[in-house]
Amino acid sequence: MEDQNLVIKSIEQIFILNGYRHLDGITHRDYNIVADKIYEKTDVVISVSTLKRLSKGQFSKAPQVSTLNALAIYLGFNHWQDYKMSLLEVTPKPHPNFESGHRFRNLALSSVFLSLLFLSGYILKSNLSYPPSQAEFSCHKTTSNLLPNTVVFHYKLDGIKGDSFFIQQSWDQNRRVKIDPKDTTLTDIYFEPGNHIAKLIADQKIIKKIPVKIPTKSWFFYAKDADFTGRPDYIKANAFQKDGKLSLSKTELIEAGLAIEQEKHYYYSWVPDSSLLDSEEFIFQTKLRTTPIINNHCLFSLVEVMTETEPIYFEIMQPGCENLSIARFGDKFISGKTENLSSFAHLPSEWLDVMIRAHEKQIEVYYGERKIYQTKYAIDFGSITGFSFISNGLCEVDYIKLTDLAGKEIYTEHFEGQTLSPNPIN
Template sequence: MTNEKFYIDKCKELIEKQLEWGDSEHWQNQDFDVLSERIFEATKVSLSNSTLKRLWGKVRYDSTPNLTTLNALAQFIHYENWRAFTSNGFQPKIDVNEDIPHKIETVINTSRRGISKGYFWVIGFFMVGLLLGIWAFQHKSRPLTYGKVLFSSMPVTLGVPNTVLFYYDAKDSNADSVLIQQSWDNKLRVKVDKNKHQFANTYYLPGYYKAKLVLNDSIVKEHDLYIETDGWLRTIDKESMPVFLPKKQATKENVIAIDEEDLTGQKFDLEKNIPWVSIFKVQKDLQIPSDNFVFETDIKNTFNRGDGICHKTKIILMCMNGAHVIPLSIKGCVGELNVVLGNELYEGKTLDLSGFGVDFSDWIHVKMEVKNREAKIFINQKLAFEGDFKQSLGMIVGLRASFKGAGEIRNAKFYIGNNKSRIL
């Protein structure tokens, strides 16, 4: 088990290095969605968002990954399978209590010439190390000092794509480098001119971001950044940038929909590839506390062919520091569903989530009640799930309804006490 944990940690380290997304400690839900997609593209093995979050320690789970999961991870970093990865030379630290076999014969048979050659290698490495040490000492970074530093931002429009103008002033510092970090991911740092005061960046997905001003390697200023939608946003989900569907007003029944016509109109071959699609609404002034609220809506998955047979659907309540995720599917697929409450994962593989199995021939009414971080989810007025979460997610800033193929949503509402905030 110790060796297996060593290899899993090493594999994760290599995956992080390959992705170049920065410290995985700061990865969020959407990053594991993207990683899931990339692993599937590379290996044709589907590892769920929840499985990946479990492996990276984002949710509580004590089970060990199965061989299929391990093989997919190894193949993603270009090994044939898990056995090939663990046989390639990575070795865990030797237990000091284990007997170490003696290899005296090899030492005895070492020739004088071999010893001499090794001696010169040692001397060479020593000299290189000494020179590098002298260079590092001479170029030792000065301690960062700064006085008045300014940092703010302003989206140029409403909706997405949206260019954000960042305004900064870091002249009153001895920093050698000034960087703007666009979100939590420190790989999304862009070096800017210390003597200038403005930088522009484009955002393609709505949501909440934490913008940061970085001097050398120190974050000295940060602020909230909201990328709001202009009404309802409809997208076909893709890794690098979504496909933005034309704006469509709600019908008389107050319905927002994405249908097959939207997909075929964008040249999607639904016989070969059924994409996930999403309907968003993000509002800065929504400000619903994620620890105490009531949410309800009606939803329907309307895609009926190919590998969309499970009618997989997700309602995602987007928060400042995470999300609540309510899954739905037909009855036969509930073992593949996962409920997410902030940083807590509840998997259909180990829990009875049959209450989330529905018949989408009619509208499904979904209601979520959260009080003091204890949640109840009702499907068509029947209690389907109870659970809790430990960490506050801050405020709810928006709603995302995602469908495998196509779907509709109507009458989405949030309640706080006796007050009602209607967002559809």
């Protein structure tokens, strides 16, 4: 089997493991989900564009060794050659009259074996070529809390070997920029608020991470295409607190120049300068609903609690569309294609009280008084840094409330013009 076909086959197997039947009809969002899954298991970043290109066999030379190894490791093999050897067809022994041909094949197999030994040595060597402790990586912002916001990255790669180096400004693999290892500075623009994690990458391997917090003065509104690509369109809300609710109107969307006849994802985000609470022990409550803008069969609302490390979010999905649902609870990412997320289903257009409770590395999600989901996580969240609501319709939020487990109020907002100031961590 040719290497090109092997690569296509390996990616197809990865998609099948994640609940897809084949590669036909795969969307940009699906590629994003699978790329995240590969990173979670292998700690190797494969960009969405690379994954798309490889899945279609659109490459003339072999992909990077780290990329091939990541595909193989995800499938349970030690490295790419291990995966490749597992698929080699067993050729029947030739008739004795063809002894010379048999001898030639033995020679060829010996050459393959020697090549594998050499390549295995290269694989081992490449994995040891950039000890993370040698890399230097830091940044500073040019403004405090304006959007867009230019960030200046400083890096030093002396003594670190690799074929290619990148800085990726956040989870979005489309926001990855190639850097010159001889240089020490890169500037990049952040268009979205949040607690981003920038990554310094060598040969597809993340060697350093640093936080980049882009705060907002108040609630910040923007829209993005439904496939998560492209730059955001900022929305100026004339009065985002309407009748005691956080919301937008169709008029405001039109005034922002948005083509509301096309499906968009609408973001309401608040990221204060100061962190709110140690997120290991908290209760977050809210009440919301979403009304459709266009005739959308799979209306959804996403509730997100931002933290210093990984976010907590889940989608309130139209019943029957659970296959499209996604959720993340710290280090645990869940796709509706591989797990049953029907417990999160609810008519988004109906008001719903939601509660998230985090205690002793366990998260519980409640709809009203009913516990619909619980799971454990392993990482440390750090502090809660903000909140976000995302939907493909017009979301209305009645209130948000953050307390500790004893009920001490940390932050409450009823969107009636009076806001309690958050209590920053001492």
